[in-house]
Amino acid sequence: MSEHYQLRVNGESRPVNDAWLGESLLYVLRERLGLAGTKNACEQGECGSCSVLIDDVLVCSCLVLAASAMDREISTVESLAPDGDLSDVQRAFVEAGAVQCGFCTPGLIMAVHDLLDQKPSPSDLEVREAISGNLCRCTGYVRIFDAVQRVAAEREE
Amino acid sequence: MLAELAGALRAMNVKVARTLDEACERLAENPEAEVLAGGTDFMVEVNYRHRSPKAVVAISAVREIAGWRLENESGGAGGMGADAGRYGTLWIGANMTYTEMATPAFEGLLPSLTQAARTVGSPQIRNAGTIGGNLGTASPAGDTLPVLAALDAEVLLRSADGSRELALSDFITGPKQTALQQGEIITGVRVPLVAPTDASNDIGRGEFLKVGTRNAMVISVAGLALIARHDIQRVCVGLGSVAAVPVRPTEAEEWISPRLDWQQRSLLDPVDVETFGEMVAQAASPIDDHRSTAVYRRHAVGVMAKRALVRTFGSN
């Protein structure tokens, strides 16, 4: 028979039932827990669309065996702001025109939050390096860089 | 329906081990169990169905094999030369992530490994992937492997039956093939601490360079580590992605080492540099594949060898 386990996701304990061994955290978040904000674009850690925080560390959820994340604190894009509100990074993405198709956006927003939590005023090159694992095919990144610097400037104020 | 699914797809069996003993016991109990480290290679294979694990022992929560520490520190004891430097060995836990290898404290000890770690994948991959995983996968393109090869790293293994150590060259037996036995876990690596702390010696400690066709997040087309072993006054070089396993161009090392000034940076003889590059290139046995050509790879390691040597020993 299959096993059952619990995951801690966005501050809540969530049961996972009847899982298959090989399921990634990405799959479990999206298909079992209804948290579809974390996106699936490559399943090999080469695009960053599925970025989440595990114990405050930014990782690709497609490369996390879901059951191995028991007892760890998982945060997804859904946790960034309460309903009806936006985080500063989310708002900046909208205002800066950093969103086109939007598929890479949740992952990028997770990566940018992580960057700015660690480096409040990153240089241009630091921004580029920090989001170099998040592919975007629509924007050419220019408006994303702008969004990051807008938030950095706002937070300095 | 779900019961059928469970029957068809096998029962789940994931153990998150907290201690090495626990991990080793679980592996001993279940010969089908596979070790999961950072997951950055393992899960790609699962997602793309090249691996169908029946049981898994996750080791990333095992604290005993996290971090790094200095061992056998001794002032100049390991040195053959005149440096009153600090030598010894450095133990690196298998669970050390690439991000952790890029911290300033670690960079101060082993800058070439920091450089290699910074070229791995993306920030997300570097946060999850570990040196133990890089060794376990043993890809010819593994980015830390040229550094570990250049340092003659010892790979530390443990199983329910005990521990053993293998030289890297004995551990990696082929492309993605290792001497790891069923039930064994990579617990870490041990490398010599090779640099003096003597401030008067301005020679670099080592370099890592990697060619890829993108400026970030790219698999190595060719990689090269060059370590200045002040303790034995030898330039040690490791090559990646140019053979089935990491390569040591020993002839080139032996030829160039005595020609260098080990006390201070100096103007290198361009002919020596050129010859060194050619000798390193000759030691490679690369192949054509979808990432590059054999000719280019050989050429590239030659160029990188020259540049690494000049960066480490050359003066302006």
Place this chain on the structure above:
Amino acid sequence: MSQTLTPPRTQAPRVGTSAPRPDGVPKVRGMFAFSSDLWADGMLWGQTLRSPHTRANIRSIDISAALATPGVAAVLLHDDVPGRKIFGLEHPDQPVLAKDEVRYQGEPVAIVAADHPETARKAADAIVVDYEPLTPVCDAEEAITADLLHPDGNIFRSLTIRRGDQAATGEIVIEGTYEVGMQDQAFMGVESGMAMPCEDEGVELYISTQWLHADQQQIAASLDLPDDKVRLTLAGVGGAFGAREDVSLQIHLCMLALYTRRPVKMVYNREESFYGHVHRHPAKIWLRHHATARGEIVKIEGRLLLDGGAYASTSSAVIANATCFANGPYKTPSCEIEGIVVRTNNLPCGAMRGFGAVQACFAHETQMDKLAAAVGCDPVEIRLRNAIAPGDTIITGQEITGTAPVRELIESLSRHPLPPPRQDGGGRQDGGDRQGRQDGRGRAGRQDRQDEGDSASQHTSMADPGGAGRTADRSRIRRGVGYGVGVKNLMFSEGFDDYSTASCLLEGDVATIKCACAEVGQGFVTLSQQIAREVLGVEEVVLAPIDTQIGSAGSSSASRQSWMSGGAVMRACEEVRAKLLAKVAVEHGFAQDDAEDLLECADGRVRSKDGLLDMSLEEAVGDENIFVELEYRHTPTFPLDENGQGNAHVAFIYAAHRATVDVDLDLGLIRVVEVATTQDVGKVLNPLQAYGQIEGGIAQGVGLAVMEEMLLTDGQVRNASFTDYLIPTALDMPEIAIVELIEQPEPGAPFGAKGIGEPPAVSSLPAVAAAVRDATGLDLPRVPIRPQDIALAAEKL
């Protein structure tokens, strides 16, 4: 407009402002439902079994083990296709599921539905197909004369554009053969969708696509259902770039849903996505330019050979485009240019941003640089001497009746300062008369600041060629500068009945717009709200679901939706306004015929221009909702005749790019430092979205120039993953300088605006290639330029 200009932050919503995307907030919150995010009670997962062979006969297929797998609900084959067993956007020639033969690696052979994706995959594994491998034809040249690969033949289309004096020649003759590799669109949201069976025996499909109605027709034909029993709704689309113009999993999903009577979801993985959609055609292009001693083009001869892969897709339109624009935006009195697109056993090729113009532009721009060198003038000057202008005639004999600010684009771009030179001096040029390079002053602090962030290195920076690999030796870096100027047609050509349908419902002061225009990220949803606000003066514009409950909007491709669906929305809103004003006129004693002259809709009010009448929209509309639905068409186009002559195109758009690159000569690694651009836009409808289109398009041009290529050996794909099919990361993206968007309103275009999505991907490519040539002195006739192309050749320099 320069790169430092911050786009307007204004939220003012009308045409010409940077109105925010209506889907922006749900997208940043992760709440926007993409086609892969759908879920239904009791749903099954679909899986496709694909051919591992490039070309093979199918002797037999045994599905018994697959069907016996617990959890499997359906295994379907070619014979299970209820209706037409082939599909195709322009010419149906591709089996929904292969029957007797497979013609490319990855061709779908069987489909499975099961209760878990892994069960479905395992069941697909359990299908036993007995293949008899055949020798594939993978070379386009060889395919012309090879045995037929398909009953419809090996040549999808060949055409010749012949014009002027065939005997003409000039003092200068320049020729070259150029190659372009196969590019993938690499959208982020892989193919996915969900089909649900309906009680009326029909099916509902939630899908990411570029053209709902083209899908609908193809699905209905293959299901043997009337169109109205196949109802499509656009689910969130994770980028498109041409790859979603053709059917991929649409028919499969509907077959599985109808067969199992359960909702079925299918999501390709990244590897499958590379097999699951068409790509940009690989091209081999020979051009010979005859010019006067001053470099004025006299005649161009050429031959373009595109590899269309195994099935037709849009190949016949792509080759027409490539051939029509093979001379570029230049006056060309005489020409004889042959275009051929053939069937091979490679992956099928079709639409990708730029659609044939990209391959042609790489060739003609390289020729222009050679011409400049032969004449002894700089690349800017040679382009100015030949620049086409309004009133000129293009090689198909069509007069340019619209705008064509080619000269203005080039002049404006060339006036823009070059980026500052490398501060370490590594960019020093080693002599040679290279195109008017300026000694730019260093920009304040930025470079310094960049290097600060790179503590690991005193020798090299992540901003150097080689990036994170730290390979650069600054003394061996050379800087180069190159130009590219491109042209692309807007909308569908050659007599295609090209239209879009839209409706506008005005209820009180709320307008509801409905249009089946596929929102793929380009921002048509923003634009349609802007247009409704502009025309009706309303604040609130509701966007009705994008589905097949209204007529076709045509494809979100060919830079056509701003014009076509924008035009449809504009007209629908205008007619609603006319009806409203007529009603108000009658009710308030104005002459009904003059209602539009006497009255206006603005700011949520209806006013008379004399100021005597001023009422809210709500009051003006009253209880009588006003509804208009209409079709909008552009001016008709015509087929090309046997000499490739005819008014085949509606309108043209132009752009110019200048790339600055740093190249590591020894390792052949390239860092694109900056791409500066000027673009013909007609009129900017939304500045922020315009910048986004331009920057994103340039990223794709840069990608094709230096890294992007699908690698096939004997038709077998060697890099179907994001590990090995590389697209630019944030560290690869150059600075973008949008120097000027030239606003010359296009006659006949709604608001005078041209569609702007494609030109950035057309001429950025040759600009980057030219810059690398400038840096290295090498010919580099092929893109993408690989490290070995430079490093191994440069050894001999």
